Amino acid sequence: MKRNTVSVCLFMLTLLLILTGVTSVQAESSGDECLRAVVEDISPSSVGRDEEFTVGISLENCGTQIPEDITFEIISVPSDIIITEDLVAEIPVFVYKNSERQLRYHMRTTPDAIPGPHIIKMKLTYGSEDVKRTAYYEVEIIVTGEHAEPRISSVITDPKYIYAGDTVDLDLEIENFGDSIAKSVVVNLDHGFKGITSSTIGAIAPEGKQTALFKFKANNSGTFDIPVIIDYEDDYGIQKDEYYIKITVLDRKSSLNLASVKVNPVLPQTDDTVELTMRIENSGDRTINSIRVYADHPFQGLKESFIGTLDPDEDGPAVITFVADQAGEFEIPVIITYIDDFGEEQIETKVNVIIMEQNGGAGTIIIIVLLLLAVIGGLVYNNYRTKKSKDEIIKQLMEGSSSPAEDTKE
Known part of the structure; x- marks a missing residue:
């Protein structure tokens, strides 16, 4: 035949x-x-x-x-x-x-x-x-000739569960399901984030595998259908195949947080030297390096404090010292900066500081509020929860009593 x-x-x-x-x-x-x-x-x-x-x-x-x-x-x-x-x-x-x-x-x-x-x-x-x-x-x-057929055989991310703000390592395993060698293989990833979008992996033999490596900063939460374009050559010339992978980024605030604020003295007056201590906490699962805290206060003194490196679940103090040369209530912008694989990132927040007039006889209510804020802030930072009778505290303070209210622990 x-x-x-x-x-x-x-x-x-x-x-x-x-x-x-x-x-x-x-x-x-x-x-x-x-x-x-x-x-x-x-x-x-x-x-x-x-x-x-x-x-x-x-x-x-x-x-x-x-x-x-x-x-x-x-x-x-x-x-x-x-x-x-x-x-x-x-x-x-x-x-x-x-x-x-x-x-x-x-x-x-x-x-x-x-x-x-x-x-x-x-x-x-x-x-x-x-x-x-x-x-x-x-x-x-x-x-006569044969076709190559490079396709995505696996998708691996590190971390496995991605949160907004994470730096992600993405590995795409490319396997050749065709009968010809796939040559000059280039994988392009149109993820839309800041990071690496192209990986060259060379040649893949039939039934062979190669890994395309990517790294990006997941700065937005949501579910993303990401185009993956594979350029290669086989017996029939230059080819282009397009696939899609799905990446889910969970919503989470930055892993660096302002855990507590402490002012020393608690009730600063004009001409006092004030020590503003802000504890910065790393609530994420990766070590963060080169952490700096900048407080844009209007006084004479230091505005920046360097913390350095914080491991996961670790916190560190940023101490800002200045001379309170004017009285009033001040909302101080605070910028926390750090460096990752894609350059410098920053987080913006604010803290409030009240400076009393020297011997100015400030109102008792203001003093009470400041005392309460100081006490509550210290207790929250040390993970204690305390119940107090606000009416009893105010009554004792107004009567000039020096005996503290009785604590009740939960």
Whole structure:
């Protein structure tokens, strides 16, 4: 069955070559010169990339006269087919009127030959100086190839559960499910975050795997369908495939938090040297480096404090010292900066500080509020929860009692 199929193919190729021949002068009678070219065989019939093959051509006399001054030449060759023989064959004359002449061309496809049909064009010229006859032929060579099929086989993120503000390591495992080598593989990730969006992984053999590495800052929460574009080359040239992966970023405030604020003295007055202590807590699961706290207060003194590094669940003090040279209630902007893999990040917040006039006799209510805030702030920071009777405290303070209210623990 296979041999019959090959025979049919050779017959069709021969018929194609004969039918595509265009002769400038046709034979008008049995006494005219007539010469034709016929494809004898293409061996092997299936030609792959970087493979050798041969094409056999037979020149047959189809008239009653002996043809003279015969020239058979290949006039056009695809760039990915190499022919080792001379492209021009000259035959002075046939010996007999029924003679035949066989030509065999050894050819080879290049390693980067593009699969598909390739046309080789030929020209046959014969006849005397007075009457020249020319015919043109085409031979079709089919170059076979295989497709590569690189696809995403796994998606791994570190951390596994991503929160807004996290720096994410994303590994995409790319596996080649095709039959050809996937060459020059580049994976592009259109995630929309700040970070790495392209990874070059080279070549992937059939059934082989390679990992594309990405890193980005997940600064927004939500569920994202992220396009993944894979550029590569296979036997059929440059290819581009597009897939999608789903990434969920959970909503969470920054892992750096202002845990507590302490003012020393508790009730600062004008001309006092004030020590403002802000404890910064790392509530995340990654170590944060180069932490600085900047308090933009209007007084004379220090405005910046360097904490350095905080491990997960660790806190550290930022101490700002200044001279309270004016009285009033001040809302002080505080900027916490730190450095991660993508540069400097910052968190903005505010703290309130009240400066009393020197011997100014401030209202008792203000003093009470400040005392309560100081007490409650200290208790919250030390993880104690205390119940007090606000009415009893106010009554005792108004009466000038020095005995504290009785504590009740939950």
